[in-house]
Amino acid sequence: MKIVRRIGVPPSARGSASGANCPDVFELSDGNFAVIGTEATDALDHELPADAARADYERIVVVSRETLIRAKADIPDA
Secondary structure, three states, X not given: OOEEEEOOOXXXXXXXXXXXXXXXXXXXXXXXXXXXXXXXXXXXXXXOOOOOOOOOOOOOEEOOHHHHHHHHHHOOOO
């Protein structure tokens, strides 16, 4: 599995001072997506709706609204 491309614009285009340490979204060679975000499992796990669950190896990650909005145009429809 490899990172194929960034989805959206780089952090520097979203106002990151260093341009290197902000939320980001990447498309992977297997068609999945990888997300860099703030780990928030402990804070949000109890907020999951009854029909949602996560495995022990999964984490809840928060990504800024701007990151996803700026990535929207690059996310394939299918």
